Amino acid sequence: MTTFAIVGSGWRAEYFWRLAAALDDLTCVGVVSRGPRDLPVPVHPSLDDCLRAKPDFVVTAVPWPVTPGLVVELVERGVPVLAETPPAPDLDGLRALWAAVGGSGLVQVAEQYTRMPAHAARIALVRKGVIGEPTRVDVSSTHQYHAVSLIRTLLGAGRGPVRVRATRHAAPLADPITRAGWADPVEVKQATTTIATISFEEHGALGVYDFTDNQWHNQLLMRRLLVRGTRGELRDQEVVHLAADRTITRGPVVRRQTGYDLDLDGFDTDHIAFNSEVLYRNPHQGRRWNDEEIAIATLLQDTAAWVAGSGPEPYPLAEGVHDHRVALAIEEAADRDTTVATTAEPWS
Secondary structure, three states: EEEEEEEOOHHHHHHHHHOOOOOEEEEEEEOOOOOOOOOOEEEOOOHHHHHHHOOEEEOOOHHHHHHHHHHHHHHHHOOOOOOOOOOOHHHHHHHHHHHOOOOOOOEEEEOOOOHHHHHHHHHHHHHOOOOOOEEEEEEOOOOOHHHHHHHHHHHHOOOEEEEEEEEEEEEEEEEEEEEEEEEOOOOOEEEEEEEEEEEEOOOOOEEEEEEOOOOOOOOOOOOOEEEOOOOOEEOOOOOEEEEEEOEEEEEEEEEEOOOOOOOOOOEEEEEEEEEEEEEEOOOOOOOOHHHHHHHHHHHHHHHHHHOOOOOOOOOHHHOOOOHHHHHHHHHHHHHOOOEEOOOOOOOO
């Protein structure tokens, strides 16, 4: 049994203790909260008090500016850390954090997007070589470091320098739903779209970033993902590829979802397949979890395996730091309306 603690008690922290309660191999031994809270796990008034429970690792789910100092403090105490994204808010903070703890080997980043079922299936398909070597990835669904993580993972790109060009455009858009729920009445508001191209200099590949305000929740906006390879393309849930000489085939990536119509097994994700090959199986079938919950639970278990020495690093600090460094370059390029070229960093 692996134990962990959480610093923070907001909506993101809740995912970790709630999902762990349904897992047989993980236990949350407590939450550090600045004020009294009525929670289903022990609440500790201080980090010192929480660490007396001897957690195997600690999740930091606190505001961006607080994260770096907390991560350093935990590493100084020899405690493995799963740090919420991003691990530091700005470039100076990223560099300072890396200088302080980059060599410790104790810090992972809580980047869950590559573990979402649909994305995990796409990554598996690309790595099988179905569309050849990936040369371009377009992501229009999530923002900043999350999108960069997806782009780099699908491309297989490393942590080298990039060149970024970006632009912004504002236009009216209905905003019917947010994290707080449905808007009543619905308002049409100005929404800003940021579009960027990321040239991966060492890899010779291209990333296209496209994000509009509140795109996470606004269901009026289609999510789009494209991976172009040397032998075809993956677009959302469809693949076209050169299967053999003089043979171009097209087919869907299909999710088997139980619970529809007369399927009485209950609403759940079973697997995702291309042709007759399964790309992804839900490791938490029977929980009735949505994709975000599946991804975070998988990340928790991967972190537990890493701490126990039975699994690889789930998402090392170097990867998380680099993702946010590229995200900052996107914002800078859009702000300044100029090309931003990053340089090699200590984590590269």
